[in-house]
Structures are given as structure tokens and as C-alpha cells.
Amino acid sequence: MSHKHLPPTLLLLLALLPAACRRGSDGPPPDIAFYYWRTTFRLTPAERRTLQQCNVSHLYIRYFDIKLGPHGQPLPESPIHFSSPPPKGVRVTPVVYIKNEVMLRRGLAIDTLADHIIHLVHLIDSTVGLPPADELQLDCDWSTRSRDPFMALVDTLRSRHAYPHLSATIRLHQAKHHTITRIPNVDRGVLMYYNMGTISADTLNSIYDRHIAARYIPSLRRYPLPLDVALPLYAWGVHSDANGHVKTLIERITRADFEQDTNFVTTPGSNTILVRHSNIKGGRYYTAGDRVKIEAVTASDLRGMAHDLSRHLAAKPREIIFFDLDEHHLSTYINYEHENNFLQNLVRRF
Numbered sequence: 001m002s003h004k005h006l007p008p009t010l011l012l013l014l015a016l017l018p019a020a021c022r023r024g025s026d027g028p029p030p031d032i033a034f035y036y037w038r039t040t041f042r043l044t045p046a047e048r049r050t051l052q053q054c055n056v057s058h059l060y061i062r063y064f065d066i067k068l069g070p071h072g073q074p075l076p077e078s079p080i081h082f083s084s085p086p087p088k089g090v091r092v093t094p095v096v097y098i099k100n101e102v103m104l105r106r107g108l109a110i111d112t113l114a115d116h117i118i119h120l121v122h123l124i125d126s127t128v129g130l131p132p133a134d135e136l137q138l139d140c141d142w143s144t145r146s147r148d149p150f151m152a153l154v155d156t157l158r159s160r161h162a163y164p165h166l167s168a169t170i171r172l173h174q175a176k177h178h179t180i181t182r183i184p185n186v187d188r189g190v191l192m193y194y195n196m197g198t199i200s201a202d203t204l205n206s207i208y209d210r211h212i213a214a215r216y217i218p219s220l221r222r223y224p225l226p227l228d229v230a231l232p233l234y235a236w237g238v239h240s241d242a243n244g245h246v247k248t249l250i251e252r253i254t255r256a257d258f259e260q261d262t263n264f265v266t267t268p269g270s271n272t273i274l275v276r277h278s279n280i281k282g283g284r285y286y287t288a289g290d291r292v293k294i295e296a297v298t299a300s301d302l303r304g305m306a307h308d309l310s311r312h313l314a315a316k317p318r319e320i321i322f323f324d325l326d327e328h329h330l331s332t333y334i335n336y337e338h339e340n341n342f343l344q345n346l347v348r349r350f
Contacts, residue, residue, distance in 0.1 A: 030317045034051070035060045040080070057089060114157045137166075142174070165187045167186050168184045170190060170225070188225065188318070193231055203293075220314065232322075233332075254296065263279040302333075
């Protein structure tokens with residue numbers, strides 16, 4: 001029997017069946033995990049309460065960055081210092097952020113780099129008394145030019161058998177064009193669902209733009225690597241001069257930080273703040289006429305992310321990892337818009 005002779009109700013069921021199988025929505029919701037991205041590990045009481053409230057048993061902690069040194073050699077940058085150990089019962093996955101410039105370096109010694117990564121991660125673990133990690137995560141925005149060296153690094157790390165599991169962050173462009181950018185030889189990927197646009201003084205939001213995301217997410221159902229999802233829980237300010245030239249990016253700042261300061265003019269309904277008087281705030285100099293554009297994600301944004309992703313991912317994520325565990329922003333999102341257990345309710349949408 002051809003499709004044109006099937007009853008309309010049956011046709012609708014046939015259309016929905018692949019999506020229902022793909023989403024697996026009948027199972028338990030994904031676990032909540034967090035990234036920790038500061039250079040000193042010290043949890044505040046509010047951050048500890050968040051872990052308890054959300055039943056978090058897994059933290060992804062940035063251990064160090066890798067950049068090119070003055071002579072073109074890969075060097076670790078800003079290794080983490082544990083002023084206190086992670087909470088008991090919380091599994092730690094070290095994350096190593098590798099700048100793409102490292103992968104582009106001609107004649108890069110892949111074996112040496114892999115061994116140095118393993119050694120430094122082990123050194124940090126032993127210093128704080130952590131057991132050897134069962135997973136290592138690599139964070140690198142590799143491109144078509146740096147693709148082969150990055151894939152070789154992943155293969156080399158796997159051949160060392162230092163970690164039972166490897167994971168890697170996956171950008172939207174890497175997922176959509178995976179036949180070109182290739183798929184790393186890891187056990188799982190983490191889809192970074194933020195930092196989608198270009199940082200500029202215009203009115204667009206570089207953290208999240210649903211229209212930009214829509215160009216990429218239909219390809220996710222064809223991505224063969226199991227994916228977890230990282231969602232943003234942060235805001236920042238784009239500081240530009242009177243001519244619209246970006247001066248710098250101000251992290252860990254919100255609109256509320258300016259509202260009671262008479263040196264700045266905040267306008268209801270606008271995310272751009274005008275510098276009224278030249279001043280120093282938070283160790284940063286602002287010139288009269290400068291502007292600060294606050295970029296953030298709203299409750300509606302986060303619900304939209306869950307809605308869109310749940311309909312395009314090939315399978316339900318194992319974890320939703322929020323970026324990042326920082327008291328400065330947590331108060332905004334834990335009970336967003338007076339909705340108790342906002343994050344727990346959000347992950348149930350997947």
C-alpha cells in the first residue's frame with residue numbers, strides 16, 4: 001500500500017515515530033553536572049548548596065590551558081590550584097583547553113604533548129590527593145587546518161591508556177561539517193551550545209542566538225558520536241568606545257552591577273549601558289561615552305534550547321553540563337523567575 005492511501009492519523013504516527021525513538025523521552029532525565037572554570041578551586045557555601053540541591057555528582061574542572069610560548073613551544077597556562085578538595089562523592093573530570101594555535105604549529109611533537117598533558121594532570125591530582133581520573137576531556141576549537149594534528153593527539157592519548165575514557169567538546173560547526181572536520185576518537189562528545197556569534201558592539205547576543213543555532217541543529221541527528229550537552233549559565237559585558245570599537249570583554253558581570261552606580265546610565269528594556277562619567281570600576285577604567293553591552297541568557301532562552309535540542313539530538317543526553325559553577329550567576333538561575341528547582345525542571349525537557 002502506498003503512503004497516499006494510508007489514513008491521515010496513521011501517517012502522522014509514522015512521521016512522529018522516528019522522533020519518539022530518537023528522543024527516548026520515557027527514561028529518566030539527564031543528570032546535572034557543572035563546569036568549573038576558575039583558576040583556584042574554592043567552593044562558596046552557595047556553590048556547595050547548588051551541588052546538593054541539584055544532586056550533582058560530577059564536576060568538569062578546567063585543569064590548565066595549553067598555548068604557544070615565546071619560542072613557539074606548547075606551554076601550560078594558568079594551572080588550577082585547589083585551595084580545598086572537591087566535595088566527597090563528586091567525581092572529577094579534568095578538562096584541558098588547547099588553543100587552536102597549538103594544533104596549527106608546524107612540526108608539533110604530538111607524542112611529547114600527549115605525555116606532558118598526562119604528566120601535568122597526574123601531578124595536579126596527586127597534589128590535592130585525588131584518585132586518578134577515569135576520564136579526560138579535551139576542549140579545542142579545531143578547524144579543517146588543525147584537524148589532523150588534533151585527531152592524532154586524541155589517538156596518542158588513547159594509546160597511552162592513562163584514562164579509561166576520553167571525551168571532547170564539540171562545537172556546532174564541527175558537528176554540522178563532521179565529514180570534513182572529522183570525529184575525534186573519543187567515547188563521548190559534549191555539544192557546546194553557546195558562544196555562537198561574534199563579540200561586537202551591535203545588538204546581537206554572541207552567547208546564544210536561536211537563529212544561528214537553527215542553521216546547525218538539524219545536522220545533530222546524523223552526528224554519530226554520543227553527545228552530552230553544555231548550556232550557558234553566565235553573562236558578560238562587551239566594553240566598547242563611543243565609536244563602537246570593542247575594547248575588552250568583561251566576565252562575571254551583570255546589568256545589576258551597574259544599576260545603582262551613578263557613573264552609568266541604564267535604560268529599561270535595553271541591554272546597553274552608557275558611561276556617563278569617566279571612572280574606575282572593578283579595577284577597569286571606563287571613559288565617558290563608552291558603552292557596555294550586557295549579554296546573557298534568559299529563562300526563555302534556556303527553555304528554547306532544551307526544546308530545540310530535544311527534537312534534533314540523535315539520543316537523549318546522559319548529562320546536561322552547565323557552564324559554569326559560579327556564585328555570581330547562580331543566584332540568577334537556580335530559582336529563575338521564582339520557579340523553584342529551575343535547573344531540575346529544565347533538564348526534564350530533554
